[in-house]
Amino acid sequence: MTEVLAHRSRALTPEETEELLRDRLGDHVQRAVVEYGIFTLWIAPEGWLEAARRCREERLLAYDMFDTLLGVDAREDGFDVVAVLYSTSTGNRLALRTRCPGGRDAPTLDSLTEVYRGANWMERETYDMFGIAFTGHPGLTPRILTVDNFEGWPLRKDFHLAARAAKPWPGVAEPVELDEEGNKIERERAIGDAPGPYELDKAMAAQAQAVNAPPAPAVDEPEAAEVAEGTAEDAAAADGAAAAGDDGAAAAPAAEDAASSPEPTPAERRKQQAEARAAKARERAEKAKARAAAKQAAQQQDEQPAAAGDQPAAEQPAAAGDQPADEQPATDDAAQPAAPEAEAAAEDATDEDVDPRVAARRKRQAEARAKRAQARQQQRASTEDDGEDDA
Amino acid sequence: MSDLDVREEYLAATAPGEEIALEIGDGDFQTADMSLSIGPAHPATHGVFRIVLELDGERVREARPVIGYMHRGFEKLAEHRDYRQIKALVNRHDWLSGFSNELGVALAVEQMMEFEVPERAQWIRMLIAEWNRILNHLMFIGSYALELGAITPMFYAFREREDIQHLLESATGGRLHFTYNQVGGLKIDLPKGFLAESARVSALVRSRFPDYLDLILGNEIFHGRSKGVGPLPTDVALSIGVSGPTLHATGLPEDSRVTEPYLKYDEIDVEVPVGENGDAYDRFYCLVHRIRASLDIIDQIHDRIPAGPVNSKLPKMVKAPEGATYVRTENPLGQLGYWLESDGGRTPWRLKMRTPSFSNVQAIPYLMRGQLLPDAISILGSVFFVVGDIDR
Numbered sequence: 202m203t204e205v206l207a208h209r210s211r212a213l214t215p216e217e218t219e220e221l222l223r224d225r226l227g228d229h230v231q232r233a234v235v236e237y238g239i240f241t242l243w244i245a246p247e248g249w250l251e252a253a254r255r256c257r258e259e260r261l262l263a264y265d266m267f268d269t270l271l272g273v274d275a276r277e278d279g280f281d282v283v284a285v286l287y288s289t290s291t292g293n294r295l296a297l298r299t300r301c302p303g304g305r306d307a308p309t310l311d312s313l314t315e316v317y318r319g320a321n322w323m324e325r326e327t328y329d330m331f332g333i334a335f336t337g338h339p340g341l342t343p344r345i346l347t348v349d350n351f352e353g354w355p356l357r358k359d360f361h362l363a364a365r366a367a368k369p370w371p372g373v374a375e376p377v378e379l380d381e382e383g384n385k386i387e388r389e390r391a392i393g394d395a396p397g398p399y400e401l402d403k404a405m406a407a408q409a410q411a412v413n414a415p416p417a418p419a420v421d422e423p424e425a426a427e428v429a430e431g432t433a434e435d436a437a438a439a440d441g442a443a444a445a446g447d448d449g450a451a452a453a454p455a456a457e458d459a460a461s462s463p464e465p466t467p468a469e470r471r472k473q474q475a476e477a478r479a480a481k482a483r484e485r486a487e488k489a490k491a492r493a494a495a496k497q498a499a500q501q502q503d504e505q506p507a508a509a510g511d512q513p514a515a516e517q518p519a520a521a522g523d524q525p526a527d528e529q530p531a532t533d534d535a536a537q538p539a540a541p542e543a544e545a546a547a548e549d550a551t552d553e554d555v556d557p558r559v560a561a562r563r564k565r566q567a568e569a570r571a572k573r574a575q576a577r578q579q580q581r582a583s584t585e586d587d588g589e590d591d592a
Numbered sequence: 593m594s595d596l597d598v599r600e601e602y603l604a605a606t607a608p609g610e611e612i613a614l615e616i617g618d619g620d621f622q623t624a625d626m627s628l629s630i631g632p633a634h635p636a637t638h639g640v641f642r643i644v645l646e647l648d649g650e651r652v653r654e655a656r657p658v659i660g661y662m663h664r665g666f667e668k669l670a671e672h673r674d675y676r677q678i679k680a681l682v683n684r685h686d687w688l689s690g691f692s693n694e695l696g697v698a699l700a701v702e703q704m705m706e707f708e709v710p711e712r713a714q715w716i717r718m719l720i721a722e723w724n725r726i727l728n729h730l731m732f733i734g735s736y737a738l739e740l741g742a743i744t745p746m747f748y749a750f751r752e753r754e755d756i757q758h759l760l761e762s763a764t765g766g767r768l769h770f771t772y773n774q775v776g777g778l779k780i781d782l783p784k785g786f787l788a789e790s791a792r793v794s795a796l797v798r799s800r801f802p803d804y805l806d807l808i809l810g811n812e813i814f815h816g817r818s819k820g821v822g823p824l825p826t827d828v829a830l831s832i833g834v835s836g837p838t839l840h841a842t843g844l845p846e847d848s849r850v851t852e853p854y855l856k857y858d859e860i861d862v863e864v865p866v867g868e869n870g871d872a873y874d875r876f877y878c879l880v881h882r883i884r885a886s887l888d889i890i891d892q893i894h895d896r897i898p899a900g901p902v903n904s905k906l907p908k909m910v911k912a913p914e915g916a917t918y919v920r921t922e923n924p925l926g927q928l929g930y931w932l933e934s935d936g937g938r939t940p941w942r943l944k945m946r947t948p949s950f951s952n953v954q955a956i957p958y959l960m961r962g963q964l965l966p967d968a969i970s971i972l973g974s975v976f977f978v979v980g981d982i983d984r
Binding site: 206330355 | 703850916942984
């Protein structure tokens with residue numbers, strides 16, 4: 202059993218800690234604050250990693266436990282990062298705090314992962330929530346808590362709570378917007394303010410208008426089509442319809458302005474979807490073709506007898522590097538020296554119109570057949586021997 | 593054979609620092625690498641938690657926990673809530689220790705507002721927090737045994753849990769989310785006869801405690817599944833930030849009730865059970881014996897609760913002054929920390945939840961490396977975690 206608080210008597214006071222770290226880090230120590238029971242040391246970002254290392258390795262400090270790491274929105278100045286450390290031998294707790302260089306646009310900071318293992322996930326979380334890039338971190342992505350395709354940095358104050366944007370909080374106003382008597386505080390908006398009820402009302406009104414507005418193209422189509430016929434007599438029917446759609450959108454009343462983006466008609470949407478599907482199918486076909494070619498090349502290599510026997514198995518994946526992993530066993534089989542029938546089957550398989558996967562399967566089957574035949578022969582031989590013995 | 597004898601024998605058999613021979617894929621048996629994804633919905637992960645194992649034969653080469661399936665953005669939500677409303681949010685992240693969660697926030701706000709909490713409220717908080725700890729541990733006793741293939745301990749655990757749930761329901765009105773704490777004290781006083789009932793339940797649970805020792809800790813199959821599985825050295829555990837039973841199992845009794853006492857923990861004796869090897873067996877051993885330690889604390893509290901008010905008059909507007917604080921409490925699963933930063937407004941500027949499960953689960957890649965696949969499940973269960981507590 203290890204002792205806790207073994208060096209309680211040697212624990213440094215906040216003043217002594219500051220003095221020691223000032224001696225070791227020089228100007229990197231900016232200021233020390235003790236408030237509400239927590240000792241915070243402000244560190245210049247250049248000395249961030251070094252400060253953490255000193256805290257862990259100095260024998261008088263011995264901050265061996267990595268407690269937590271968090272980001273704090275510092276409004277116009279960007280973001281702060283706080284690392285809380287704890288020493289199990291002295292019982293001291295210290296918060297290192299720094300302001301990330303790069304402002305609100307591109308905040309960066311050195312990673313502490315080489316000093317404390319626990320910084321790994323904590324920094325990933327801070328990256329996920331604030332977008333602070335930690336240099337030297339083994340991998341900030343994929344995003345640890347939100348989904349991979351999440352956009353934005355949720356805990357920044359300029360990221361508004363989605364629930365509030367969709368539905369106002371029950372009651373007249375946000376808690377932050379009332380003074381002690383319950384009156385609304387009038388002031389200028391700042392970073393970090395939740396969208397007020399009036400803005401929410403406006404947003405909701407716009408939304409409602411957009412939803413309830415008559416579907417513009419459908420109503421305007423007959424008129425607009427006539428106009429189109431009048432202006433462009435020789436136009437083909439399809440072109441006319443397209444022009445009608447455009448005109449309809451342009452002629453739509455103010456309701457259209459309220460919605461942020463005009464919605465495509467169902468027909469247009471279907472067309473877009475069909476196009477997307479076709480493009481995907483084309484892509485898939487191209488990929489399949491490329492795979493087949495690569496496979497064939499690999500097989501042709503294998504069929505050269507000397508190469509097939511001598512090549513170590515480890516080189517095979519490299520030869521077929523762009524193939525997906527689930528097809529790997531097939532190439533491994535191909536690498537093994539095959540029975541005569543199997544080779545014949547493999548030669549058949551090199552015909553252009555045969556799928557390489559089918560070829561591999563045929564080859565395996567042929568091999569198995571050959572093996573079974575061999576086994577049967579051996580068995581027959583042995584039973585003959587037995588028979589002789591019996592005789 | 594008693595539990596202690598078994599432990600002695602086990603410790604004699606496994607010398608500390610013994611290397612586990614790792615012979616992966618050499619010799620005649622060539623094995624192919626395989627990637628195995630367990631979860632996000634798998635009974636062994638008790639929650640939406642996913643872990644990707646890179647296997648070499650039956651050895652785990654690399655384990656990658658994938659978390660975030662249950663992220664509900666509590667830290668963001670807390671920035672939009674009044675200080676008094678936060679307690680209803682925070683008792684949801686670790687749903688097995690609702691009371692202990694709210695306690696941390698109440699303490700943090702009180703610390704910033706320099707609020708004097710009545711003595712009686714502080715003692716009652718301790719009492720309920722310890723009952724909550726037992727509730728939580730009973731759940732994990734049942735679930736860990738279940739993961740190793742034994743279903744009976746679950747029934748035993750729920751027998752006791754039901755008694756304690758009734759007890760806490762009589763005081764708080766809740767079974768899972770108690771919301772009994774308030775900034776400045778408690779919602780209401782204990783009902784009449786609560787302490788007598790509490791003493792009765794305490795004696796009952798204590799009388800049934802040997803069942804667990806016999807049923808699980810003395811079970812040969814359980815030993816086979818947990819001893820020497822996933823050892824964790826103390827220095828690695830501290831560097832990761834592991835706490836609670838998982839840290840105590842490594843032999844370090846680092847418990848904030850002892851080292852940084854809050855409430856009235858400095859006035860009573862708190863025993864912290866420790867292990868020696870930091871393996872799955874020791875983790876479970878610490879968990880089980882923490883129940884006994886908590887019962888001891890509860891019995892001490894019964895005699896000490898003073899009379900008096902349980903809450904104090906709050907100002908109409910609860911506002912923490914500008915500044916930041918960090919409050920750490922010993923939650924059932926480990927150290928729960930709240931970094932509370934205020935800009936002087938009615939809602940927190942930043943509330944960071946340092947949850948024990950998040951840090952403890954971070955040790956899983958270290959624990960599983962080089963272990964066998966069946967042991968991976970044993971390790972996963974022995975790093976006691978609640979998925980809501982990881983994802984928040």
